[in-house]
Amino acid sequence: RCEDAERLVSEMRKAGVVPDIVTYNLLISAYSRSERLADAVRTYSLALKEGLQPTTVTFSALVAAYAAAGRTPEALEAFAQLEQQEALGLKLDTKAYCGLMAVYKEAGMAEEAERTLRRMIAAGVPPNTVAYSCLVHAFGREGRLEDATRVFEEMLSADDGGSCAPDVQAFNILMAAYGQQGLSGHVSRLFRSMLAHGLAPDVVTYNTLIQACKQAGQPRQAEQVLAHMLTHGHCRP
């Protein structure tokens, strides 16, 4: 699919259509998803050489490309470049900050992820469910369940029209965190809370529940989860 994109771009050129920054952003993102960091970076340089002005999306895509390759320092550097460009009119938006938080999450730097969230809010950039979920996950990964729960509760009590309210994925993230510690009781409590919030569990929810049963050494409970999925679930195993 990267190859298809490349072919398309070269056909564009032959047809006299000049690629713009969005074209390059798309390529960078496609390479990133294919874990082709070198190609992503080369494409970024190419865009600069073409005299194109990188956008917030360009840098976000670059950050994601470095992060996908596990290159934390370079990812942070790419975000720093975006911040430099703030003086030149680029805006740090919610997705850009979330990308940075994801880098910290992957790197096991939950404190930095939280600092980023607070900084975003202080800067007047509206946080959302993704930003909070990312932080919950960052703490969860480090086994810091109290912090993960504290952040999750902040999502529940956030009074901003629901833009930070936990969705299915947010519940899944916290459930997985508890499940990894073998705390299946907390996991099923969260599951009930999820239903009470009117959210429909998805396959990942059920997989997470079953994994939690496994982790806690409760094979019978796992069967009950499967039964629940088959009878009440709006999804298939």
Added chain:
RNA sequence: ACGAGUAC
């Protein structure tokens, strides 16, 4: 139009 968060 393009970029961000889950289970195995």
